[in-house]
Amino acid sequence: MTDLAEFKARLVQQAIAEGFVSCRICRPWDVPEVADRLAVFVEHGFHGQMGWMAERQNWRGDPAQLWPEAKSVIMLAESYTPDENPMAAVARTDHGAISVYARNKDYHDLVKKRLKRLARWLIAETSAQTEVKVFVDTAPVPEKPLAQAAGLGWQGKHTNLVSRDFGNWVFLGSVFTTLDLPVDPPEPDHCGSCRSCLTACPTDAFPAPYQMDARRCISYLTIEHKGPIDAELRPLLGNRIYGCDDCLAACPWNKFAVAASDMRYAARDDLDAPPLADLARLDDAAFRSVFSGSPIKRIGRDRFVRNVLYAIGNSENPALTQVAQALCDDDDPSVADAAKWAVDRLS
Structure with missing residues (x-):
C-alpha cells in the first residue's frame, strides 16, 4: 500500500457496508488515563463482585499490553436504537422490563461476525502477513476510552459512549492490527452542564459525574451480582428484570440516534414487557x-x-x-x- 489515506477511506466504506454506523482509528497506547481511573474504581470497590476487573488491571488499564505487536486499533460502532420508547415497559409494573439490547439476539455474536468479516477483508486487501485480533466486550479491552480516543464519541457523565452523530444506543467492537494506519483525532466532551442521565438513575449509582458505582447499578445488580440483592435496593429495581436503560434513554443526544440496521436487534414479541x-x-x-x-x-x-x-x-x-x-x-x-x-x- 502506497496511499494509506486512500486505503483508510476504503476501510471505513467497507465497515459501513458491513452494518457499522462509524469507524475510526487510534493507537493502543492512546488512553494513558485509563490505568489511573481504573485503579480508583477498584480501590473504592465500585466493581463489586466483578473480580476480573481487579485481576486484569494491567491489560484493561493499558491495551498496548494486551497485544504488544498491535500498531492500530480500528474502533467500530453499531447502532441498536429502539423503535419505540424504551421506558414504556417500566410503567407496566406487572410485566418485566428488559434492557433494549437484550430483547432479541445476543449482540456479541452479531457484532463479532461483522468484525471478523471486516478483519478478513483487511487481510485480503493488504497482506497475508497482516495480523488482526477482534474483540467485542469479552476481553479486558477499554472499549469506551479507545472509542473516544478514536473520535467515535465521548464518555458521557453516565460513563457510556455518546456521539453527536448517533446518540448512545450503540455497541462497540474493535479490530487490533499490526498495520500502521492513519489515526483520527479524539472527540471532546459535549455534555456541558447537562445532568439528565445522572438524575434519571433509580438507584443513584453515580457518586459523581463520569463515575459509576456498579454496586448500585441496576444493570450490574440484575446481571452480574450473585446471591441476594441488598434489601434497601430491591424496591428501587421496580420491574427491571435484566439490565436498565434509564440513563441511556435520558440522554438528549439521542435526538440524533441512528436506526438499527440489523432487524435482529428489534424486540421479540415475547420479550417486549413479558x-x-x-x-x-x-x-x-x-x-x-x-x-x-x-x-x-x-x-x-x-x-x-x-x-x-x-x-x-x-x-x-x-x-x-x-x-x-x-x-x-x-x-x-x-x-x-x-x-x-x-x-x-x-x-
Whole structure:
C-alpha cells in the first residue's frame, strides 16, 4: 500500500457496508488515563463482585499490553436504537422490563461476525502477513476510552459512549492490527452542564459525574451480582428484570440516534414487557429454551427468576402473591429469599 489515506477511506466504506454506523482509528497506547481511573474504581470497590476487573488491571488499564505487536486499533460502532420508547415497559409494573439490547439476539455474536468479516477483508486487501485480533466486550479491552480516543464519541457523565452523530444506543467492537494506519483525532466532551442521565438513575449509582458505582447499578445488580440483592435496593429495581436503560434513554443526544440496521436487534414479541407471572414459572429447561440465542441465557434461570420475584414484590399486584408463594421453597436460596420478600411486600 502506497496511499494509506486512500486505503483508510476504503476501510471505513467497507465497515459501513458491513452494518457499522462509524469507524475510526487510534493507537493502543492512546488512553494513558485509563490505568489511573481504573485503579480508583477498584480501590473504592465500585466493581463489586466483578473480580476480573481487579485481576486484569494491567491489560484493561493499558491495551498496548494486551497485544504488544498491535500498531492500530480500528474502533467500530453499531447502532441498536429502539423503535419505540424504551421506558414504556417500566410503567407496566406487572410485566418485566428488559434492557433494549437484550430483547432479541445476543449482540456479541452479531457484532463479532461483522468484525471478523471486516478483519478478513483487511487481510485480503493488504497482506497475508497482516495480523488482526477482534474483540467485542469479552476481553479486558477499554472499549469506551479507545472509542473516544478514536473520535467515535465521548464518555458521557453516565460513563457510556455518546456521539453527536448517533446518540448512545450503540455497541462497540474493535479490530487490533499490526498495520500502521492513519489515526483520527479524539472527540471532546459535549455534555456541558447537562445532568439528565445522572438524575434519571433509580438507584443513584453515580457518586459523581463520569463515575459509576456498579454496586448500585441496576444493570450490574440484575446481571452480574450473585446471591441476594441488598434489601434497601430491591424496591428501587421496580420491574427491571435484566439490565436498565434509564440513563441511556435520558440522554438528549439521542435526538440524533441512528436506526438499527440489523432487524435482529428489534424486540421479540415475547420479550417486549413479558408478564412476570409467566417468567416466574420457568424451570431451568424452559428458561434455556425461551432464552436460546439471547444474552439473558448467560445469567441462568436462578438469577433471572430472583430478579423476576423482586419485580413481583414491587408490582403492588396482590394477584401475583400466589406466584411468589410457590417459589418460597425453591432449591436456590436466592430465589427462595426473593420469593419470601415478594410475598411480604404484597401482603
